[in-house]
Amino acid sequence: MNDDIFFGGKTVLLVEDEAFAAKRISKQLMALGIHDVLFAASLEEARENLDAEAIDIALLDVNLRKGETTIELGWSLSAENVPVVFFSGFNAQEMAHATRGYEFMEKPVSLPRLKAAMLRAMLRAPSLAPTMARTKMAGQEARQSG
Numbered sequence: 001m002n003d004d005i006f007f008g009g010k011t012v013l014l015v016e017d018e019a020f021a022a023k024r025i026s027k028q029l030m031a032l033g034i035h036d037v038l039f040a041a042s043l044e045e046a047r048e049n050l051d052a053e054a055i056d057i058a059l060l061d062v063n064l065r066k067g068e069t070t071i072e073l074g075w076s077l078s079a080e081n082v083p084v085v086f087f088s089g090f091n092a093q094e095m096a097h098a099t100r101g102y103e104f105m106e107k108p109v110s111l112p113r114l115k116a117a118m119l120r121a122m123l124r125a126p127s128l129a130p131t132m133a134r135t136k137m138a139g140q141e142a143r144q145s146g
Contacts, residue, residue, distance in 0.1 A: 006119060010056040011036040015046045015073070017064045021107065025059065028111045032118075043068050055082060057118060061107075062088040074102060083121035085114075 012029055014037050016022040026037055038053060040046035042064060049055075058077050060070035074084040087105040103117040103124075 006122065008033045009036075010034050011038065011053060013038045013040065013046060013049055013055045013058045013060075015040045015043075015059070015064070015070050016061045017041040018061075021061070021109075025109055025114070028109065028114050031111060032115055042066075043070065043073060046070070046073060057083045057085070057122060059085050059087065059114075059118075062086050062090070075100075078102065078125075081125050083118070083125040085117045085121050 007029075012034055014022060014025060014029070016025060016039075019041075022039055022041075026039075029037055038049040038055065040049055055077075058074065060074050062069055062071065064070065070086070074086055078084045083103075085103040085105065087107060087109055089107045103121040105113050105117050
């Protein structure tokens with residue numbers, strides 16, 4: 001599958017307070033065709049990014065330094081139909097109460113899991129699901145006729 005069909009031109013908010021992890025995830029996003037990544041290491045930086053630019057999807061490390069969590073930020077973004085993927089060094093069972101059924105990945109994040117979680121989150125977002133379905137069908141039709 002051509003990842004640019006789903007991910008090309010998307011703007012991602014990546015909230016991660018560990019520089020090494022942020023760099024690794026950024027490289028994975030580039031491999032998916034995403035080149036517009038807004039980085040934040042704190043909730044304050046995340047809000048500044050959100051005030052400055054619209055985003056298409058949010059990747060949120062649940063626990064940040066200084067006791068900050070991104071849970072409420074994720075809930076508010078989801079309420080605005082922004083797809084949200086939470087991730088953490090804690091396992092999914094430990095985080096289930098906080099992430100309330102949202103897409104969740106354990107660290108370290110692998111490219112296949114990142115891609116799958118982002119696609120599922122995008123398909124769940126009411127404003128994106130019909131567009132993605134049409135794009136997917138158009139891609140399949142092009143392969144069949146080509």
